[in-house]
């Protein structure tokens with residue numbers, strides 16, 4: 119573990135750019151902290167923090183200049199690894215004959231700065247789905263291969279965060295190249311940095327930073343332990359998958375989904391939601407055609423269309439599909455929960471539906487006398503599968 | 507070769523021949539010459555057929571599993587893509603990805619009676635299983651096909667059904683929901699035939715494909731005869747955009763119909779079967 123100051127951290131941005139990385143990190147735009155290209159520490163949300171509540175998000179400027187004193191915004195890293203829109207191939211028609219022209223995978227190398235532990239777990243979940251299943255998503259594989267990940271541990275969990283319940287944070291588990299913990303007060307602004315890969319170690323060598331003292335490491339550990347007790351939300355996950363598996367006819371779905379607009383915001387902001395559709399576009403002459411993959415949502419009607427009609431007509435059925443997929447069937451499909459506890463779906467639901475409240479209700483119904491939320495911290499889950 | 511290691515990239519196959527089956531159904535035979543594409547398939551599997559600039563749809567393979575290098579598809583033209591496919595002529599190319607999915611476990615029926623129940627276009631995905639069973643006929647007890655269509659003019663593969671009917675080692679019952687005067691087979695829903703045929707219920711494997719409602723009644727009838735749940739297989743249909751378990755559309759509870767199915771032993775999907783809006 120070494121100690122970086124602002125300047126050495128800035129040098130990391132330069133070193134990454136020099137090695138050909140497109141550097142992506144949090145930055146302020148349109149009154150939110152989004153993920154986009156960042157050229158230096160000055161592009162980070164310096165001095166910004168956020169207030170989050172169900173259906174509410176507000177940025178606040180603080181006088182002090184911490185770099186990472188906020189939690190997740192509406193974007194997640196999936197937009198770089200699993201882009202919202204991707205050309206699958208082009209096709210050309212001439213004299214009744216067709217030619218299919220494969221789309222070359224991107225050769226852009228991404229460095230992701232400021233990946234929170236929950237989002238790191240979400241990348242691990244996507245690795246499982248796109249790289250370790252029956253078939254490989256070749257575009258994801260190319261993007262993933264060249265990734266450099268700088269994780270940032272969370273000292274101030276947000277109001278809609280519940281990573282402790284999901285075993286994904288607030289301390290990063292595995293799967294990063296570097297991990298930072300920001301130490302910021304009147305006297306200092308430093309970043310405790312640890313490595314998680316050969317590439318990370320090389321980067322730290324390049325930055326030539328002094329080692330951190332054992333006392334500081336201990337202090338940092340204590341702060342992260344305390345952070346784990348400051349989650350805005352908590353759920354119990356033991357037995358939850360089973361409860362939801364048997365919940366199909368539960369009348370509570372009516373109440374849970376009553377306000378739902380079927381807008382699909384929750385699925386767009388969720389770092390693990392991966393449903394997609396394809397679209398075929400032709401030019402006016404019909405001589406060229408393109409097949410495009412786009413993010414889709416199980417809240418869309420056509421999602422379940424088969425000839426004769428839409429299978430999931432009601433909003434209730436779509437909301438039930440979404441929650442049971444995230445918190446229950448995902449386990450059978452991919453060996454982990456589909457939720458990492460990032461809280462985005464709670465914050466960005468326009469009507470403020472809270473997945474932790476819904477999950478908690480099933481618990482309460484089954485065990486009225488037991489505690490709804492776990493107070494004990496779960497063991498961090500190791501979901502990340504190293505690529506290469 | 508980046509292109510063909512990509513499971514989302516179709517292969518071009520030319521239409522070798524095409525045949526009108528009924529007023530709304532046709533069969534195309536595709537030549538598989540692309541070395542990157544498997545020339546073989548297992549009964550019950552399907553391909554994704556891409557119609558240039560329009561879309562891609564899952565269609566079962568309806569040909570003989572031992573005839574390699576050809577993919578036969580029997581298609582009911584009912585919407586945008588299938589109507590477009592219906593207009594293609596011999597020699598024209600179609601984009602193909604596949605074969606995908608699980609298959610009818612024909613060998614599971616070795617030493618047992620094999621009962622096949624099909625409704626409408628559902629006979630197409632079952633035809634390769636029938637071919638395979640006939641090719642290994644001596645391994646089975648009784649071989650029974652129950653087939654139902656809406657009306658006589660909707661009956662698929664009629665000539666072939668008649669040839670099978672003439673065989674002494676196969677029992678074939680045909681039925682239609684609505685008959686006209688010169689129909690000399692049964693009238694009524696196909697599932698009504700189940701209690702009327704003779705098979706050794708607890709030593710029978712049943713394969714069922716048709717509209718979901720028909721499969722539901724078929725399962726009820728089979729269970730009434732005490733065919734064990736794990737001897738009943740069905741083929742499910744859901745919207746599919748990728749066929750490789752990555753688009754999320756075909757989920758049936760925790761199952762992906764494209765990669766865990768489309769053929770399932772009934773007991774595996776019983777909790778999710780016949781649930782409205784699941």
Ligand SMILES: Cc1cc2nc3c(=O)[nH]c(=O)nc-3n(C[C@H](O)[C@H](O)[C@H](O)COP(=O)(O)OP(=O)(O)OC[C@H]3O[C@@H](n4cnc5c(N)ncnc54)[C@H](O)[C@@H]3O)c2cc1C
Nearest residue numbers: 424425563564565566580581582585586587588743744745
């Ligand atoms: C595993 C499997 C095997 C099939 N085998 C056959 C077969 O052998 N012969 C045959 O005629 N049909 C088969 N179907 C049904 C066939 O896929 C649909 O009839 C076809 O998708 C309709 O497309 P369309 O564009 O003509 O219709 P539209 O009504 O215009 O549909 C629009 C889109 O919705 C989707 N869609 C509509 N209906 C279905 C459906 N039933 N299943 C899946 N997606 C659908 C497709 O993406 C389609 O392009 C099969 C379906 C599945 C899932």
Ligand code: SF4
Nearest residue numbers: 388457458460461463
């Ligand atoms: S379900 Fe909600 S809290 Fe869980 S990972 Fe998705 S957006 Fe985050």
Ligand code: SF4
Nearest residue numbers: 378379381382384467
């Ligand atoms: S739960 Fe909220 S965000 Fe999700 S579809 Fe319903 S209204 Fe939209």
